[in-house]
Amino acid sequence: MFIQGKAVCLGSDIDTDQIIAGRYLRTKDRKHWAEHVFEDLDPSLAPRLRGAILMAGKNFGCGSSREQAAIALKEAGIVGVIAPFFARIFFRNAINVGLPVVECTCTCIDGSEVSADLTAGWVQVGEERIPACPLSPRMQSILEAGGLVEYGRIHP
């Protein structure tokens, strides 16, 4: 599986409250979550998210188990998230909703072209190619299907 997009750099320990605040959770409207994604962290991020690859510091997605965080990122048009490592509940949620996540320690250059191969296990930022942790074949199939629900429809 291969992803590419424009890099948006983020810091370490971004918690799920910062991805989507608790006050926006009481709805089933996925667009509503996408509209408010990162609102408290940095309102200027929103217009840059479609087609972007988030390159975050360590422990991305820590805190609350709210799956709405992963859904909000996906609905906002984010292609994938790269971080040295993720908080474990967020990591599971991301795979389950079909949001590619890549574990890799690499330097982010804001606005640069980034690509990642989740099968071979590398991330390329500008000219530089850095090894990354590949995902298992099943995880890749879940991502390719668009999430666990869609995967279940294909593999009943």
Next chain:
Amino acid sequence: MVGTLSERILGGLASSYVDREVDRAYVHDGTGVLTLETWRMMGEKGPVNPERLAIIFDHIAPANTSLTANLQAELREFARAHAIPFSEVGEGIAHQIMSEGRVLPGEIVVGADSHSCTLGAFGAFATGMGATDMAAIWTSGMTWLRVPATIAIELTGKLQEPAEAKDVALTYVSSLGMDGATYCTLEFIGDGAATLSMSDRLTLCNLSVEAGAKAGLFYADTTTLRYLRKYGVAAESQSPEECTYYREIPLDLSTIEPVVAVPPRVDTVKPVSALAGTPIHQVFVGTCTNGRYTDLERFARIVRGKQVVIRTLVVPASRSVLLEATRTGVLADLVTAGCTVGIPGCGPCLGAHMGVLGEGEICLSTANRNFTNRMGVGGGIYLCSVATAAASSLTGCITPPGES
């Protein structure tokens, strides 16, 4: 099999993947809505073993808007239609309700909430997952888990007044860091463990996720069995075996001092004395960390016969807690001292309805999270023990226990 307690419960060695039947699985009104939607998208299979599931209303309970009320009505009806044990608004926080005789040593427990790790206090493997994982559990009764490596926290000594379990929890989280136990499980071992009550153990396990841990466990011992017997539940104790820990961290309980976590990180921890005099606007006592009867009783003992000088919200973790506080007179003491008592549940903890902070306001809270804006945009949260919260409610600024 031999191994750490987590390895024994999960039946696999660290780093291996296992597929397991889930003994207990619960959601609350916050995560339940999305779980239900996902379960429907998955083809409405089951739910398998409905008697092992639970739906508990605690997050925005009672509902704050018509939209919330409608979503909750749907979930309530689903629980009824499938005979899933259901806890109505006001019965309490999911983790607390599960801790009142519903979780046994050795069980695999999954909650759709990050603080499900609280229930490791009973020697169960309890962990949080998201809505899709939970929907898959409803559908199949099973889940996959990667067996985590174990960090042993070796407790020695005994807590000295006025230090509390919460101070121990904040201290270990600060020494591990917010990501220091990511993908790992914490096991609290050593002679010091026996000196801690069930309430203390629940508090310690509750914060394990704040260091990134998948679970936090105590071995079930005579204290555990005595506690469970109160709820009419019989269980067996567990004892340690030869095993390999990924890391061992010694922690002498007798050296623990009252501390405060400074916003916006749980792992920025300082002695209360270093922050003494910091002005606060609200005190909040409650949550799945410190909303148990022992916490309310401790708070009442400190404010009894005095008056709080700032708004002080006390929210019992469950109806049983509220009932006990009513019977023993603790509730009357709190109200007489000027505290506002809320409906059992999460209350202001997640900043979604009551007790929201305004711009620049500071809350001193007994909860477990102080992320930016969690309790309201522009507000700050300092986390502390019950005794520190009580002392500070009497002065209006951060005050070391015993000095108000």
